[in-house]
Amino acid sequence: xxxxxxxxxxxxxxxxxxxxxxxxxxxxxxxxxxxxxxxxxxxxxxxxxxxxxxxxxxxxxxxxxxxxxxxxxxxxxxxxxxxxxxxxxxxxxxxxxxxxxxxxxxxxxxxxxxxxxxxxxxxxxxxxxxxxxxxxxxxxxxxxxxxxxxxxxxxxxxxxxxxxxxxxxxxxxxxxxxxxxxxxxxxxxxxxxxxxxxxxxxxxxxxxxxxxxxxxxxxxxxxxxxxxxxxxxxxxxxxxxxxxxxxxxxxxxxxxxxxxxxxxxxxxxxxxxxxxxxxxxxxxxxxxxxxxxxxxxxxxxxxxxxxxxxxxxxxxxxxxxxxxxxxxxxxxxxxxxxxxxxxxxxxxxxxxxxxxxxxxxxxxxxxxxxxxxxxxxxxxxxxxxxxxxx
Amino acid sequence: xxxxxxxxxxxxxxxxxxxxxxxxxxxxxxxxxxxxxxxxxxxxxxxxxxxxxxxxxxxxxxxxxxxxxxxxxxxxxxxxxxxxxxxxxxxxxxxxxxxxxxxxxxxxxxxxxxxxxxxxxxxxxxxxxxxxxxxxxxxxxxxxxxxxxxxxxxxxxxxxxxxxxxxxxxxxxxxxxxxxxxxxxxxxxxxxxxxxxxxxxxxxxxxxxxxxxxxxxxxxxxxxxxxxxxxxxxxxxxxxxxxxxxxxxxxxxxxxxxxxxxxxxxxxxxxxxxxxxxxxxxxxxxxxxxxxxxxxxxxxxxxxxxxxxxxxxxxxxxxx
Numbered sequence: 001x002x003x004x005x006x007x008x009x010x011x012x013x014x015x016x017x018x019x020x021x022x023x024x025x026x027x028x029x030x031x032x033x034x035x036x037x038x039x040x041x042x043x044x045x046x047x048x049x050x051x052x053x054x055x056x057x058x059x060x061x062x063x064x065x066x067x068x069x070x071x072x073x074x075x076x077x078x079x080x081x082x083x084x085x086x087x088x089x090x091x092x093x094x095x096x097x098x099x100x101x102x103x104x105x106x107x108x109x110x111x112x113x114x115x116x117x118x119x120x121x122x123x124x125x126x127x128x129x130x131x132x133x134x135x136x137x138x139x140x141x142x143x144x145x146x147x148x149x150x151x152x153x154x155x156x157x158x159x160x161x162x163x164x165x166x167x168x169x170x171x172x173x174x175x176x177x178x179x180x181x182x183x184x185x186x187x188x189x190x191x192x193x194x195x196x197x198x199x200x201x202x203x204x205x206x207x208x209x210x211x212x213x214x215x216x217x218x219x220x221x222x223x224x225x226x227x228x229x230x231x232x233x234x235x236x237x238x239x240x241x242x243x244x245x246x247x248x249x250x251x252x253x254x255x256x257x258x259x260x261x262x263x264x265x266x267x268x269x270x271x272x273x274x275x276x277x278x279x280x281x282x283x284x285x286x287x288x289x290x291x292x293x294x295x296x297x298x299x300x301x302x303x304x305x306x307x308x309x310x311x312x313x314x315x316x317x318x319x320x321x322x323x324x325x326x327x328x329x330x331x332x333x334x335x336x337x338x339x340x341x342x343x344x345x346x347x348x349x350x351x352x353x354x355x356x357x358x359x360x361x362x363x364x365x366x367x368x369x370x371x372x373x374x375x376x377x378x379x380x381x382x383x384x385x386x387x388x389x390x
Numbered sequence: 391x392x393x394x395x396x397x398x399x400x401x402x403x404x405x406x407x408x409x410x411x412x413x414x415x416x417x418x419x420x421x422x423x424x425x426x427x428x429x430x431x432x433x434x435x436x437x438x439x440x441x442x443x444x445x446x447x448x449x450x451x452x453x454x455x456x457x458x459x460x461x462x463x464x465x466x467x468x469x470x471x472x473x474x475x476x477x478x479x480x481x482x483x484x485x486x487x488x489x490x491x492x493x494x495x496x497x498x499x500x501x502x503x504x505x506x507x508x509x510x511x512x513x514x515x516x517x518x519x520x521x522x523x524x525x526x527x528x529x530x531x532x533x534x535x536x537x538x539x540x541x542x543x544x545x546x547x548x549x550x551x552x553x554x555x556x557x558x559x560x561x562x563x564x565x566x567x568x569x570x571x572x573x574x575x576x577x578x579x580x581x582x583x584x585x586x587x588x589x590x591x592x593x594x595x596x597x598x599x600x601x602x603x604x605x606x607x608x609x610x611x612x613x614x615x616x617x618x619x620x621x622x623x624x625x626x627x628x629x630x631x632x633x634x635x636x637x638x639x640x641x642x643x644x645x646x647x648x649x650x651x652x653x654x655x656x657x658x659x660x661x662x663x664x665x666x667x668x669x670x671x672x673x674x675x676x677x678x679x680x681x682x683x684x685x686x687x688x689x690x691x692x693x694x695x696x697x698x699x700x701x702x703x704x705x706x707x708x709x710x
Contacts, residue, residue: 019528020408051578259679260439289644291637314631315638318623325616329642332611335675336641342677367647369578 003359004384006281010250013150017254018264022285024048025370026254027152029379034148035085041148042086051371056087076373095132096122115222129154130165134240160271170237250280257287257343262350286365290340308334395600398569400509400522405573406583407528410605414573415525416443417688423452427520440525446681459497462504498538506558569600576652585662602666606673608648617642669694
C-alpha cells in the first residue's frame, strides 16, 4: 500500500511523533491534499507556527472548526478545492472549560472554574492536553460533518503520552476513588479521614500543614461539583480507544533522521503494536539528499562524492578556474554528503525494523519555511506522488 | 559582570524542544569540569539522555544526577516526617497520589528544592559541588519549575514549604550564584519562544539571564553569483560530471536557503534580546554525533562564551 491509498481509505489520520519533527506541517499537508481531492477535510492543530496558523485562517484562537474560505486559496496561489478544508486549533484550557459547561450544573460552573485543583488538572496534568485532542477527535468523528479528520498530536518528548492519555485520565478519575471523595463528610475536614485510616490521615495532615494548602477539601469540592461528568468518564475513555483502534483510523508516524528522534520513533512503533494501535504509515521528514552516482563502482574514473579534491576539480573546470569558490562549493557538497550518508544508514536500519506492509515516504529538508497553502501543496509530490518510496 | 557567568554555581539550560538543549547542557558541564570544577549535571527527563551523552566521559570531576519530582518529594517527606514505616503506607495510598496531583506545583517545587539542596550541600567542610548544570525540560515546562519557588512563597500558607521556597527563590535570583542560559535555533518558532521566555525570566521572575546560545547555525559560505554560474555551467557539462555538478548546485542552494533563514531570524533575535551575550554554535555536518562531536561543541561553546563575554563588556563600556 502507498501513503496515498492509506489516506484515501481512512477517515481519521493521526500524525504522531516526538517534538520538533514537523508533525503539524505534515498533518496540514495531508488534510489539504484530501480537500483538493474532493473530501470534506478538517485538521486539528495543537501549536502551529504563527504563519502557518494565519495561512489556515487561525489568527484568532477558537476551539471551533472553521472552514477556510476559497479566497484564502486564491490569495495563496491555489485553486479552490473540490472538497473543503476546515481547521481548528486545540485550546486545551478552552476544551476543558467547554467540558465543564456541557456537563456541570449551571450553579456549580463558576466554582469549578475557580477551583485550584481543576485549574491544575486542566492546565498541567500529564495527559490532559492529549486527552482533550482525542475528545475533540471523537466529537468531530461523531458529528458526521467530515470524511477526513487529520489530528496533529501535542509536542511531547514521547509521543506515547498521546496514546496513554485516555487511560491515565481514566485511572485518575477512577469512579470508585472519585465516589469516595464525593462523600459529603470528606469536605468537612480531616476528622472523618482520621477515622478511616489513622496513619494516612495523620501524615497527610502533616503534609497539609507543611505545604500550607488544603488540597483535600479542594479535590472533594471539585469532584462533588463534577460528579455528573466523572460518573460517566470510563465509558468516554473506552469510546476514545474504540476510535483510536478503529479500522477507520490510521496512525502515521512522523520522524526525522536524527539518532535520538529515530530512537524515539522505534520505541513508539513497538509500543503501539503492544497497545493494539497498529502503525499504518511512516513519514521520514526533513531528510537530506544523498548523491549516489549512477552505476558507481562499475566504471573506472567515476567521481567519488567523498573525494573533495575530485569534486573541487570538477567544479573548478565547470566554473572556468575560480579555485577559491570551487573549493567552498565542493566542501559544502562534501559536508552535506556526510550528513546525508549518516541519515541514510540510520533510516535503512529503521526501515528494516518496520513491518513490510507499512508504507514509508521521504520528504526532503526544504531550505525554506513551509508556512502557506502553496508550500503545503508542494509536499504532496513527496507524500503522495510517484516519488513515494517503496 | 558577564565574565563571571561561567564562575557561577548554578546553571539552568532551557529552550524549546528539539533545539539541542541537552547537547549544550552536556557540553557546558564538560567545559566546567575541564576547568577543574567539581561539576554535577542534572537530568530531569525520564529519557536520561544527558546521562547517555556524558556517561562516556571518565572525568572524575563530573557526575550526573537524575532528579524526579515524585522521588524528591518522598525524599523531602522522609526528612520532615522521619518515620519510614509510616511513610511507606502513605506513599502507597491512593489519597497521597491525589494529594500530589492536586497540590499545584508541589512536584516541581520539590525538584527545584532538590537542586537547591545539592547546590548548597557541604561535604568535608566545603561545598559539595563547584558547579551544577541543569538540563531543564522544554520551555513551557521549565518556566513552571523556575516559577514554582516564588509562586509557592506567595501562595502557600505559612509553613515549612513556604520557608524553604523563600530560600530557594533567594538562590535562584542571586546574580552571583545563578545563570539561566537560553538555547535556541535561528528559526521562526524557537526565536519567538526565546524572546517570550527572556521577557518572563527577567520580568516577573527576576532571574539572572546567562548566555543566549544559538545552535546549529548555517552561515553564508559562498557568493550566490558563483552558484548561479555553476548552475548554468552544469547544463553543458559532460555526462559523468553533470549529475554531480547538479547536486553540488542543489546543496549550495540548500545551504544558502538555510543561511538566509538563519540570518533573518538571528537579526530578530539580536533586536529583541537586549544586552544578553550571544553565543553562536555552527551547524555540524557529521555522519553521527558521538563523543568527538560533543568535545567539539564543548570547545566551540567555551570559545563562544569567552567571545560573547568580551563583546558584552565592550558594549557595556561603550554605553557607560
